[in-house]
Amino acid sequence: MDLSYILNELGEERDQYFNSVSPPIMQSSNFTFNTVNDFREALSDEFEATLYSRGQNPTLNILRQKLAALDGAEDALVFSSGIAAITIPVLALLKQGDHVISVRNPYSWTVKLFDHLLPKYGISTTFVDGTDAEHIAKAIQPHTKLIYLESPNTFSYELQDLAAVAAIAGQHGIITMIDNSYCTPLYQQPIQLGIDLVAQSATKYIGGHSDVVAGVVTGSKSLIKRIFEQEFLNIGAALSPHSAWLLIRGLRTLPLRLGRSFETTKQVVAWLKQQPQVDKVLWPFDADFKQSELARRQMSGCGGLFSFTLKNSTWQRIESFCDSLKHILMAVSWGGHESLVIPAIAGVKPSDYETSNERQQLIRMYIGLEDAGYLTDDIKQALDKLSF
Numbered sequence: 574m575d576l577s578y579i580l581n582e583l584g585e586e587r588d589q590y591f592n593s594v595s596p597p598i599m600q601s602s603n604f605t606f607n608t609v610n611d612f613r614e615a616l617s618d619e620f621e622a623t624l625y626s627r628g629q630n631p632t633l634n635i636l637r638q639k640l641a642a643l644d645g646a647e648d649a650l651v652f653s654s655g656i657a658a659i660t661i662p663v664l665a666l667l668k669q670g671d672h673v674i675s676v677r678n679p680y681s682w683t684v685k686l687f688d689h690l691l692p693k694y695g696i697s698t699t700f701v702d703g704t705d706a707e708h709i710a711k712a713i714q715p716h717t718k719l720i721y722l723e724s725p726n727t728f729s730y731e732l733q734d735l736a737a738v739a740a741i742a743g744q745h746g747i748i749t750m751i752d753n754s755y756c757t758p759l760y761q762q763p764i765q766l767g768i769d770l771v772a773q774s775a776t777k778y779i780g781g782h783s784d785v786v787a788g789v790v791t792g793s794k795s796l797i798k799r800i801f802e803q804e805f806l807n808i809g810a811a812l813s814p815h816s817a818w819l820l821i822r823g824l825r826t827l828p829l830r831l832g833r834s835f836e837t838t839k840q841v842v843a844w845l846k847q848q849p850q851v852d853k854v855l856w857p858f859d860a861d862f863k864q865s866e867l868a869r870r871q872m873s874g875c876g877g878l879f880s881f882t883l884k885n886s887t888w889q890r891i892e893s894f895c896d897s898l899k900h901i902l903m904a905v906s907w908g909g910h911e912s913l914v915i916p917a918i919a920g921v922k923p924s925d926y927e928t929s930n931e932r933q934q935l936i937r938m939y940i941g942l943e944d945a946g947y948l949t950d951d952i953k954q955a956l957d958k959l960s961f
Contacts, residue, residue, distance in 0.1 A: 739767025
């Protein structure tokens with residue numbers, strides 16, 4: 574299906590709403606029926622009916638069609654946050670006694686899901702180094718029901734060979750799920766590589782304007798319906814119609830914004846690697862990245878998110894650099910118009926900082942839509958304040 578058609582036309586029946594270019598926001602919690610039998614049929618299958626906006630809503634359904642098509646999936650569900658798009662499917666797929674294999678160091682709230690929430694229901698998780706698919710194969714237990722991936726990781730950028738993991742999972746009848754927030758469907762197509770469910774934080778590139786929090790999961794119609802019919806409806810993490818409309822708006826410019834961020838990041842990374850105060854830069858499409866070949870094989874592009882470390886990377890030097898930035902904002906998340914920085918030490922107590930722990934030394938930067946020179950000038954003035 575053509576990308577331009579998906580972004581600009583799919584799901585938009587304009588003759589049903591006055592030929593408006595932009596779809597309406599169906600800001601209604603409730604929908605009426607003309608007969609008892611129509612009402613009965615809707616109650617019997619909320620997945621196919623427009624009954625109540627905790628389940629289906631016309632504005633959300635336009636968005637669902639577009640997001641599913643972008644991933645090459647049969648269907649999609651949208652949620653009120655990215656972590657809801659991970660947690661609710663996981664809860665729907667698992668039961669007491671089941672076992673999960675997850676890659677190490679996924680998104681922090683995903684760690685909390687596996688380490689704190691699932692054990693309350695008798696579900697265990699094994700974390701493995703996913704850079705070698707054999708590590709995943711060796712961790713499989715008789716009750717393993719889910720293999721959870723995040724490729725690339727969004728702080729240190731470890732990748733998994735998605736086709737290899739999908740093949741291993743298929744041999745054992747295990748469902749696979751990936752957080753694809755880093756790449757978006759434009760730069761990585763996990764379903765085409767055999768992955769069953771693809772989640773992403775739509776707060777990031779899909780929204781693109783730092784004004785909406787949302788999540789999406791795509792997959793086969795049978796899996797999406799299984800998630801919808803109990804856990805999705807029961808937990809009630811539905812996205813609002815207005816937020817769905819903002820995401821549709823964001824999709825219109827997704828290729829332009831993502832491409833701009835990618836191209837500017839190439840320039841910033843190349844410049845940063847030449848700075849004497851910088852020790853190492855981590856970005857999947859950098860030739861020096863240890864998994865760059867795999868990245869280029871299964872990703873068609875790379876986002877604007879990378880990390881780097883400083884030479885003589887003390888707590889004080891990291892903090893001084895980040896505090897000295899004037900135009901690159903300090904905040905979580907990414908994918909909007911604004912460039913951002915977050916140092917790993919923001920989540921570490923000073924007493925717990927270890928100079929030998931490279932992960933604690935990482936400074937993560939997101940490149941937004943500003944000019945490369947504007948950003949490198951800001952980084953330079955902050956680096957120049959550091960003494961060797």
